Amino acid sequence: GAVVSQHPSRVICKSGTSVKIECRSLDFQATTMFWYRQFPKQSLMLMATSNEGSKATYEQGVEKDKFLINHASLTLSTLTVTSAHPEDSSFYICSAPRTERNTIYFGEGSWLTVV
Amino acid sequence: GEDVEQSLFLSVREGDSSVINCTYTDSSSTYLYWYKQEPGAGLQLLTYIFSNMDMKQDQRLTVLLNKKDKHLSLRIADTQTGDSAIYFCAETLGGYQKVTFGIGTKLQVIP
Numbered sequence: 001g002a003v004v005s006q007h008p009s010r011v012i013c014k015s016g017t018s019v020k021i022e023c024r025s026l027d028f029q030a031t032t033m034f035w036y037r038q039f040p041k042q043s044l045m046l047m048a049t050s051n052e053g054s055k056a057t058y059e060q061g062v063e064k065d066k067f068l069i070n071h072a073s074l075t076l077s078t079l080t081v082t083s084a085h086p087e088d089s090s091f092y093i094c095s096a097p098r099t100e101r102n103t104i105y106f107g108e109g110s111w112l113t114v115v
Numbered sequence: 116g117e118d119v120e121q122s123l124f125l126s127v128r129e130g131d132s133s134v135i136n137c138t139y140t141d142s143s144s145t146y147l148y149w150y151k152q153e154p155g156a157g158l159q160l161l162t163y164i165f166s167n168m169d170m171k172q173d174q175r176l177t178v179l180l181n182k183k184d185k186h187l188s189l190r191i192a193d194t195q196t197g198d199s200a201i202y203f204c205a206e207t208l209g210g211y212q213k214v215t216f217g218i219g220t221k222l223q224v225i226p
Binding site: 006009032034036042043044045046049093095097104106107108109111 | 150155156157158160203207212213214215216217218219
């Protein structure tokens, strides 16, 4: 079964609205989680590192006010796409490293369509 | 620097073997992965290999790693139409947390 759960798997929202995507580690704690984005016909690019209890670290070129990340607990990180535009339509996926197993797990991903 | 390269497209006939190739540039890569993404679906981890290994086999999948040439390959034996998908090669550096992906190879299986 899934070790990292991501929700929703698909979402359609109107331009100008905000949408929240959740990433949960199901049976382990993750002080760090990562958010990736896949542009059409391109690879997955790291957007930001989510740190439990502190601010997220954003990769160059990623607008932190646009993509709000909150890591309020050891099992949950959220990505909020604010004031969404059609160009924000993409596949977003999170990952969580499981330290004691030296393994990283990815969520199922979320397809966002902004209309 | 971090760079993972793959060819964009591969077409094979059903029942044949598929070989998807990947090159990476950073010799400090510790884990190398193969992920599968079917159209409109999420990311599925197929297999991974530690950088101190040169081969790993898992049922129809065989991963070969040539560290000298920084070359990774995924062989799918007896390719089926259900194997049609995009396959991503990925690496982690100096650990296992941040993952760098290749652009993905689209595998088309012809019945």
